[in-house]
Amino acid sequence: MTQLDFARKGEITQEMITTAKFEGVEPEFIRAAVEAGTVVVIRNKLHRAIEPLAVGAGLKTKVNANIGSSMDHISPDEEIEKLQAALDAGADAVMDLSTGGDVDAIRKEIMKVSTVPIGTVPIYQAALEAKKSGKSFVELTAEEIFDVIEKQAEDGVDFMTVHSGVTLSSLERIKNEGRIMGVVSRGGALTAEWMKFQKKENPLFEQFDRMVAIAKKYDVILSLGDGLRPGCIADATDKGQVQELIILGELTKRARDAGVQVMVEGPGHVPIDQIEANILLQKRLCNGAPFYVLGPLVTDIAPGYDHITSAIGGAIAAKAGADFLCYVTPSEHLRLPTPEDVREGVIAARIAAHAGDIGKKVKGAMEKDIELSRARKALDWDKQIKLSIDPVRSGRIRAESPPEDADVCTMCGSLCAIKIGDEEMA
């Protein structure tokens, strides 16, 4: 029985109670939302070391951090450092996207250390193993791909991205569209390549029920990936992207009918004036399934600052109803992130999530701002810093420039408006 099965039977599980408490809502709210499919409760049945995480409408917007090795950069220790940086910075979930070295060992170590749910993209490991055995990815059998999915589920992975919407029909539309960037998702590109070589439909689409059966067994969340997401803002919201989303909406229903919980992934690179429409479209086409967005990045011209371009897009998306933000780090488009990049990325995404939560009136969000503002008004610096999103950084910046009067800061000195205002209002 999955959380969705329990919800349908009207049963409130311990997972629902735990997540309800964290969110400050009633357990029945979680149960009803899981039944409706607008909330997922994430935790693999075999992954008992972590607390479950609820994601979806009416709840706090969550933040995911992607870590993992690449073929060009393999360091299991650094992956644990990145995991720790993500946890310290407040990530709600972590995806291990390792594609270099002994990825089973890296994943197992990450699962051992992590206090939050772990996600993967199984096709990455399948691709890596093909390379290791001297084959091209395109030569893999569907059997071998499903074996990786089953193995990762058995290992306790909590949510998995599967690019089941990359189909002959959606790919055809991408080609006709004449995109600038083509297919930029690794999973999407690999799948497309496989399909072309094999002259077959995508096995993750064709044998979707097989994947659903694995997910059902372990209560893994299927995160339906947007393999055809736009890779630049000029490609956003095109026919290929929307075609894939329609298919993901249909698959959402099929998975749910089988008692499997589903999230749907979204773009990507989206201009600021199209973000709201993208959220509306996903919620409508996927029957309100939780929406997990990567960014979105609102411009392509800022490599080195894509944590900022995606914080802009993420905040707007969260406010419009996105439920789960995948962070983007300053090193996106340039290199594998370092632990420091991970930290920067998580904080930027948390700012975006929180700004969105204020806008969509999530319970308890605005109260944090009011509490910090009261400390600011009271010139209570210790409390301001303690309540800030990153007390280490805010404390350090202030300490580097000590004011003459400890009440104020060196920006305004004795012309501090708050101090003047106190006198004036008195």
Added chain:
Amino acid sequence: MTQLDFARKGEITQEMITTAKFEGVEPEFIRAAVEAGTVVVIRNKLHRAIEPLAVGAGLKTKVNANIGSSMDHISPDEEIEKLQAALDAGADAVMDLSTGGDVDAIRKEIMKVSTVPIGTVPIYQAALEAKKSGKSFVELTAEEIFDVIEKQAEDGVDFMTVHSGVTLSSLERIKNEGRIMGVVSRGGALTAEWMKFQKKENPLFEQFDRMVAIAKKYDVILSLGDGLRPGCIADATDKGQVQELIILGELTKRARDAGVQVMVEGPGHVPIDQIEANILLQKRLCNGAPFYVLGPLVTDIAPGYDHITSAIGGAIAAKAGADFLCYVTPSEHLRLPTPEDVREGVIAARIAAHAGDIGKKVKGAMEKDIELSRARKALDWDKQIKLSIDPVRSGRIRAESPPEDADVCTMCGSLCAIKIGDEEMA
């Protein structure tokens, strides 16, 4: 004659031709917009060393960087370093807000080095000079305040913030409102203190025509300051703020009637769901005058990252019609910014401005993204980096993590979607 006077006579000035060329619009567009008051052309008649800058509807969103000493931190050399950092990072204008040391000398040096328009808040210098002469600011005479304004205008300052909307009626509403943060603008707080002590109306309101006459003489842009802007998101869009905006709208008309160009300043700390309404309100109440916003910051909880909180707000504001973004640096609320903070702040604000320009379809904005994306698709790394908003940083990040295959980056290595996609689409 001011640019507005010329525009009304149907004359296209050299300044209109220069700015039109920069914006990629017809000179007549600038003239008509200056006549309508929806665009200002910024340059003091005596400040011939710089190019004029046009700000307003239909044009690129501009970015201002605040620099300047404080009583707690006085280093004329560092101010020039900050100016240089702002210029290098691409600021369109710089405000010298110095309140420490020999501010005349600092301002003159900044004006000598700067290649962009310079703004000030004259009341800061008035306050400093009162302190230096052993008086309290509240004891200043209106005469002394206007002397500073005249002196700065004579020195060639291009635009000046004047807090003329801080009046007995708007202050009364702030008090009745019961704000958390009260008055957080330095100019607003000083003015309010002065009014309370003197038991008089704000001289910058009462003798507004006197200030208009000075502005007219030098064609200084009056930037009508929001002295009562909210200092936390819970205080946003309250009666005091809106009352001040109504007054600023009335003063806009009076200044324009006299041939003086006007911008209006806006908040500040604004939750994400109120930004669009704030822009609409300003444009409506101030007859379409260019809107110059500080931030807006979409949350209060992120000191140390307020360049990001304000990039989120600034992008949304720009998209909704804000014309000029005042940057916020990572050190906001914590200390006087360093040159590195200035650089970070300008880049974040430029990202916001550009994202907004894409959203409001400013001519030439999207083309930059398309050009970089084409280089990205072609795996042309040199060009990608050259076209990026900060080639030094993007180049450095990539160089720190060299890939095995120079075509790709260490994020994906040989699993690069673009490289796979090239093969697949071929």
